[in-house]
Amino acid sequence: xxxxxxxxxxxxxxxxxxxxxxxxxxxxxxxxxxxxxxxxxxxxxxxxxxxxxxxxxxxxxxxxxxxxxxxxxxxxxxxxxxxxxxxxxxxxxxxxxxxxxxxxxxxxxxxxxxxxxxxxxxxxxxxxxxxxxxxxxxxxxxxxxxxxxxxxxxxxxxxxxxxxxxxxxxxxxxxxxxxx
Numbered sequence: 764x765x766x767x768x769x770x771x772x773x774x775x776x777x778x779x780x781x782x783x784x785x786x787x788x789x790x791x792x793x794x795x796x797x798x799x800x801x802x803x804x805x806x807x808x809x810x811x812x813x814x815x816x817x818x819x820x821x822x823x824x825x826x827x828x829x830x831x832x833x834x835x836x837x838x839x840x841x842x843x844x845x846x847x848x849x850x851x852x853x854x855x856x857x858x859x860x861x862x863x864x865x866x867x868x869x870x871x872x873x874x875x876x877x878x879x880x881x882x883x884x885x886x887x888x889x890x891x892x893x894x895x896x897x898x899x900x901x902x903x904x905x906x907x908x909x910x911x912x913x914x915x916x917x918x919x920x921x922x923x924x925x926x927x928x929x930x931x932x933x934x935x936x937x938x939x940x941x942x943x
Contacts, residue, residue: 767798768829769813775829784812785830796845796895802831803843809834809852817848818879819863825879834862835880846895852881853893859884859902867898868926869913875926884912885927908932 765777771784784802787810792803799813799820810831811820818825821834834852837860842853849863849870860881861870868875871884884902887910892903899913910928 767814768827769795769798769800771800771812771829771831773830787831792843794843794845794850796850797847799845799848799850801834801843801845801850803840803852807837807839807841807855809837809840809843811850814848817864818877819845819848819850821850821862821879821881823879837881842893844893844895844900846900847897849895849900851884851893851895851900853890853902857889857891857905859887859890859893861900864898867914867924869895869898869900871900871912871926871928873926887928902928 765775768775770782772782773785787802789805790802791805794801796819802810810833812828812831815825815827820828822832823835837852839855840852841855844851852860861884862878862881865875865877870878872882873885887902889905890902891905894901902910909931911931912925912928914924
């Protein structure tokens with residue numbers, strides 16, 4: 764499926780066999796969002812293409828792109844994650860960055876403001892992994908703590924929607940002691 768140009772081959776033609784993404788080399792990681800795609804290059808830059816109605820490409824526009832464009836202002840990136848209409852990046856300094864749709868706070872910047880360029884996720888450091896879902900985001904820190912923010916459809920632990928990262932450790936049930 765390529766209606767939004769998410770294959771990056773400078774077309775919106777659906778393809779039943781693989782095609783090469785236009786003008787992109789040195790890629791070390793990829794991630795697929797709802798109708799957009801992300802690539803991390805070996806130089807620490809992030810490139811995006813496809814649907815951009817919510818700014819999920821991070822190029823300071825809402826223009827659909829059928830070929831890769833560089834995400835504005837990001838360098839030193841070591842990991843990426845594409846959500847339905849938002850995107851995340853992890854910098855080598857352990858900070859997380861997000862852009863795109865933010866109607867449930869999935870960017871973690873203590874707002875619900877759509878962002879056309881990356882903003883730093885509030886209050887997080889020591890991040891070693893990021894992940895994104897439909898309208899929510901997750902991170903794992905070097906201390907082994909999982910944080911989540913955005914929409915929580917199941918409302919685990921009364922979390923609901925949060926515009927800032929919340930530690931999952933406060934929602935985990937206590938572990939019963941092992942009896943022998």
